[in-house]
Amino acid sequence: MSENCTHDCNSCGESCSSRNGGQPTSLLAPLNPASSVKHVIGVVSGKGGVGKSLVTALMAVKINEKGKHTAILDADITGPSIPKAFGLGTDGLSVTEDGMMVPATTATGIDIMSANLLLDKDTDPVIWRGPVIAGAVKQFWSDALWKDVDYMFVDMPPGTGDVPLTVFQSLPLSGIIIVTSPQELVSMIVAKAVNMAQKMNVPILGLVENMSYLSCPDCGKKISVFGESHIDEIAEQYGIPVLAKIPIDPKIAENVDAGTVEYLKEDWMETAAEKVLAL
Numbered sequence: 001m002s003e004n005c006t007h008d009c010n011s012c013g014e015s016c017s018s019r020n021g022g023q024p025t026s027l028l029a030p031l032n033p034a035s036s037v038k039h040v041i042g043v044v045s046g047k048g049g050v051g052k053s054l055v056t057a058l059m060a061v062k063i064n065e066k067g068k069h070t071a072i073l074d075a076d077i078t079g080p081s082i083p084k085a086f087g088l089g090t091d092g093l094s095v096t097e098d099g100m101m102v103p104a105t106t107a108t109g110i111d112i113m114s115a116n117l118l119l120d121k122d123t124d125p126v127i128w129r130g131p132v133i134a135g136a137v138k139q140f141w142s143d144a145l146w147k148d149v150d151y152m153f154v155d156m157p158p159g160t161g162d163v164p165l166t167v168f169q170s171l172p173l174s175g176i177i178i179v180t181s182p183q184e185l186v187s188m189i190v191a192k193a194v195n196m197a198q199k200m201n202v203p204i205l206g207l208v209e210n211m212s213y214l215s216c217p218d219c220g221k222k223i224s225v226f227g228e229s230h231i232d233e234i235a236e237q238y239g240i241p242v243l244a245k246i247p248i249d250p251k252i253a254e255n256v257d258a259g260t261v262e263y264l265k266e267d268w269m270e271t272a273a274e275k276v277l278a279l
């Protein structure tokens, strides 16, 4: 609020907390009037490489299989791995006459926006500073044509820093899914994500533990490669459900690398899908 505030908002252009009846000004980016998105679910992790993109992809595939029009907004701008997992090249985007970006569509009909779809080569690095990254995510939301989307999954930038925070504030999230792996400091990471979600007033749908175990190919015994998982205790401590435990499985890596993630047949995400469909 300005020092000289007269409390007459009609005579001032300042965007301060006095405007809007003392409520903080909304930082939500507007959705284009031609777009429609019913539910937006953020997929977050404490650090990179735990399988956040994999979980985003598997969730989208599962909900799409249930007959809902599904989309992915790849907000992991500097490490965009979604297009590759679906076998999309760098030329999948088109632009409408009035300048709106039309997301790429996968073989089974999932709409995708990602920085990788804008690059000349998918090996080109995205060397942008935080505010530019956050601006790109807002543009993916506001300036893309999201046609009748029932469920949009957002592959969030990893961590709880400035960029994920801006993305949190910019998109109307219906809930978040927290992805962890047993080798992380899970308790601390979940605590940070829970605090961030509570500050932003976004419900936590649950936890997904990736690389939870390895099934012995000979006897089927579950081997805890990274030591015993503590996810159930942590989930109970915070009163949030465990939605899935995904094993380490070479067929996951093979399908992601081959761009065939949507043909990976599995039941790991059933509980998570039920939770999302109940929103």
Ligand SMILES: Nc1ncnc2c1ncn2[C@@H]1O[C@H](COP(=O)(O)OP(=O)(O)OP(=O)(O)O)[C@@H](O)[C@H]1O
Binding pocket: 045, 047, 048, 049, 050, 051, 052, 053, 054, 055, 076, 079, 080, 081, 158, 210, 211, 212, 246, 247, 248, 249, 250, 252, 253, 254, 256, 257
């Ligand atoms: N359960 C699993 N079994 C086998 N391979 C896996 C599994 N989970 C992830 N991977 C592989 O590990 C790599 C990293 O996964 P992914 O890209 O989903 O992580 P991420 O958390 O999104 O990383 P980043 O934040 O860096 O984008 C990918 O090549 C993926 O195929």
